[in-house]
Amino acid sequence: MSSQLAIPTLSAPRWVADLNSPPAFKSKPSSIPDPPGYPSSQVSSSSKKKDASKAITQRKAPTPDEMDTLKVKKAWEVALAPIKGLPMTGVMMYMSGNSLQIFSIMMVFMAFKNPIMGILATGQAFERFETETNRQKILQVKLAYIVMQLVALALGVWKVNAMGLLP
Structure with missing residues (x-):
C-alpha cells in the first residue's frame, strides 16, 4: 500500500523572474536630445572611455594667480556670511518681545556669543x-569679517537696550 502523495510544483512568482532577467534596453525616441555634457547611450563604452580621458587631459591646471583670486572670492563669501543671517535674527529678536523670559x-x-566667538576665531576661519x-x-577680508561680526553684536546690544537692561 504505497500511496503516492502528489507534491505540487511551486513556480517562482513573476517578480522574481523579472528580477533575474530584466527587460531589454529600449532605445529612446530620437526626438529628445541628450542633455549637454551627456553622450548618447548609443555610443560604445570604448569611445566613452576615450572621450573621458580626452576631457581629463584637456583641463589645464590653474595658475597661482587664478588660485589666489579664487581663494579671495571664497574668503569674501565667508566674511559676508554673518551679515546674511542678521535679518532673520532681527525678526526673531523683535518677535520675542522685550520682557525677561527664557526665550x-x-x-x-546667542546674539552676544556668536559674534564674539566669530571674532575670536577669525584667524582659523581664513x-x-x-x-x-x-x-x-x-x-x-578679515577686517570686513570683524566689522560684520560687530554689526551682529550691535544687534544684540539693541535687544538688551530694548529689554531695558542697559543703564
Whole structure:
C-alpha cells in the first residue's frame, strides 16, 4: 500500500523572474536630445572611455594667480556670511518681545556669543585661504569679517537696550 502523495510544483512568482532577467534596453525616441555634457547611450563604452580621458587631459591646471583670486572670492563669501543671517535674527529678536523670559534671554545670549566667538576665531576661519601672495587682500577680508561680526553684536546690544537692561 504505497500511496503516492502528489507534491505540487511551486513556480517562482513573476517578480522574481523579472528580477533575474530584466527587460531589454529600449532605445529612446530620437526626438529628445541628450542633455549637454551627456553622450548618447548609443555610443560604445570604448569611445566613452576615450572621450573621458580626452576631457581629463584637456583641463589645464590653474595658475597661482587664478588660485589666489579664487581663494579671495571664497574668503569674501565667508566674511559676508554673518551679515546674511542678521535679518532673520532681527525678526526673531523683535518677535520675542522685550520682557525677561527664557526665550528672549536665550536670544540675547546667542546674539552676544556668536559674534564674539566669530571674532575670536577669525584667524582659523581664513587660514585656509591665506597665501604669501594674497596676504594683503585677505587682511582686508578679515577686517570686513570683524566689522560684520560687530554689526551682529550691535544687534544684540539693541535687544538688551530694548529689554531695558542697559543703564
